[in-house]
Amino acid sequence: xxxxxxxxxxxxxxxxxxxxxxEEVLAFATAYDPQPFHLDDAAAAANPIFGRLSAxxxxxxxxxxxxxxxxxxxxxxxxxGSPGIEQLSFVAPVYPGDVLxxxxxxxxxxxxxxxxxxxxxxxxxxxxxxHGEPILQFLAATFWPRRQPG
Amino acid sequence: xxxxxxxxxxxxxxxxxxxxxxEEVLAFATAYDPQPFHLDDAAAAANPIFGRLSAxxxxxxxxxxxxxxxxxxxxxxxxxGSPGIEQLSFVAPVYPGDVLxxxxxxxxxxxxxxxxxxxxxxxxxxxxxxHGEPILQFLAATFWPRRQPG
Numbered sequence: 001x002x003x004x005x006x007x008x009x010x011x012x013x014x015x016x017x018x019x020x021x022x023e024e025v026l027a028f029a030t031a032y033d034p035q036p037f038h039l040d041d042a043a044a045a046a047n048p049i050f051g052r053l054s055a056x057x058x059x060x061x062x063x064x065x066x067x068x069x070x071x072x073x074x075x076x077x078x079x080x081g082s083p084g085i086e087q088l089s090f091v092a093p094v095y096p097g098d099v100l101x102x103x104x105x106x107x108x109x110x111x112x113x114x115x116x117x118x119x120x121x122x123x124x125x126x127x128x129x130x131h132g133e134p135i136l137q138f139l140a141a142t143f144w145p146r147r148q149p150g
Numbered sequence: 151x152x153x154x155x156x157x158x159x160x161x162x163x164x165x166x167x168x169x170x171x172x173e174e175v176l177a178f179a180t181a182y183d184p185q186p187f188h189l190d191d192a193a194a195a196a197n198p199i200f201g202r203l204s205a206x207x208x209x210x211x212x213x214x215x216x217x218x219x220x221x222x223x224x225x226x227x228x229x230x231g232s233p234g235i236e237q238l239s240f241v242a243p244v245y246p247g248d249v250l251x252x253x254x255x256x257x258x259x260x261x262x263x264x265x266x267x268x269x270x271x272x273x274x275x276x277x278x279x280x281h282g283e284p285i286l287q288f289l290a291a292t293f294w295p296r297r298q299p300g
Contacts, residue, residue, distance in 0.1 A: 032212035034219055035228040048267070049231045049293070057232060058215050062182035062208045069184055078185040081199045082207060085238040090231075117198070143199070 002077035003147040004109060004119035011106040015074075016067025020055060022096035028059040054093035060100075060136045061088070064127045067102045080118055080143035088138040092129070099130040107139070117149040152227035153297040154259060154269035161256040165224075166217025170205060172246035178209040204243035210250075210286045211238070214277045217252045230268055230293035238288040242279070249280040257289070267299040 029038035033056035036043030044053040055063075072078050094100070103126045111119040120141050127136040179188035183206035186193030194203040205213075222228050244250070253276045261269040270291050277286040 028212075032216045034216070035222075037228075037231070047230060048265075056212075056215070058208065058212045061211065062178075065206070065208050066182045066184070072185075078187075080197060081187070082240060084240055086236065088235040088238055090234055115198075 002072060002075050002079075002144060004111065004121065004144040005147045006075070007106050007109050007121050007144070009106055009108060013071065013104045014101065015071040015104075016064075016100065016102045018063050018067055018100040020063070020094055020096055020098045020100060022053070025053065025055045025059065025094075025096050028062070029056050032056060033058060050093050052095060054095055057090040057136070060090070060094050060127060061138075063100055064102055064125060064136060067100070067127075068104070068125070071102070080145060082140060082142050083120075084141055086139040086141075089136070091137055092133055092135045094129065094135050098135075100127050100135070102127050111146060111150050112143075116146070118143050118145050120144075152222060152225050152229075152294060154261065154271065154294040155297045156225070157256050157259050157271050157294070159256055159258060163221065163254045164251065165221040165254075166214075166250065166252045168213050168217055168250040170213070170244055170246055170248045170250060172203070175203065175205045175209065175244075175246050178212070179206050182206060183208060200243050202245060204245055207240040207286070210240070210244050210277060211288075213250055214252055214275060214286060217250070217277075218254070218275070221252070230295060232290060232292050233270075234291060236289040236291075239286070241287055242283055242285045244279065244285050248285075250285070251278050252276070253278060261296060261300050262293075266296070268293050268295050270294075 037047040037050050038056050044050050105124045107122045109121045126134045129135050187197040187200050188206050194200050255274045257272045259271045276284050279285050
């Protein structure tokens with residue numbers, strides 16, 4: 001298990017190595033974000049922002065989540081879920097062939113007054129490409145059990 | 151094409167009908183959010199928040215995007231992309247068998263000073279289940295071309 005007690009303000013974790021394939025970009029976009037610039041090379045080239053075929057922003061979130069869940073599994077557990085996300089920013093396009101990694105910093109944590117068996121951690125997640133450039137950033141709240149309920 | 155000029159502050163659009171299947175919940179979670187409560191009935195029953203197998207919050211975002219893109223297609227176009235999302239809130243669990251719809255309200259819009267060929271629309275998206283209960287809410291910024299660049 002991972003407990004609220006395992007987190008500390010200022011803690012920075014770096015994890016993940018996710019190769020973005022063209023096949024996966026097309027499959028995700030076909031299912032969930034079938035805008036032409038996520039599906040078609042010519043349409044992407046005509047888009048003034050993307051320039052070439054790029055992943056859906058929601059796909060970048062999903063890939064970031066997968067790396068995060070895999071990281072939690074190496075620590076022996078999973079969260080209790082999340083109430084939400086703030087300041088989600090699609091900083092730069094994600095292209096097929098990119099290799100993504102994640103950097104997470106704990107900003108604050110506290111027990112929940114309403115539920116003494118759990119607490120909430122607020123953290124900043126940045127997802128970077130192989131050039132070290134951020135492509136995605138957000139602040140997440142995540143629920144965790146407490147080792148000793150207050 | 152859909153242009154910035156096609157939006158108006160206060161405009162409300164309701165669209166979409168997305169049946170959430172157990173197979174899709176499991177497939178998305180397996181790929182992107184393999185936490186036990188998104189994959190396994192017993193683990194979900196033990197989770198104090200979910201109670202039973204539920205969709206990843208990122209999956210709810212993705213399904214909402216699909217309904218939104220389909221709506222834009224009925225209007226004849228697509229956006230130019232999005233810089234980001236604010237106040238993304240996973241309001242209630244999404245369960246297999248749920249049927250989702252979307253309600254979108256335009257909050258503000260403006261041409262971009264830096265790019266006279268486009269503008270940005272800020273809107274509130276609420277995704278509802280078949281009981282009319284919100285399951286997801288967020289504020290999105292979306293770029294659109296201008297019919298007559300300023």
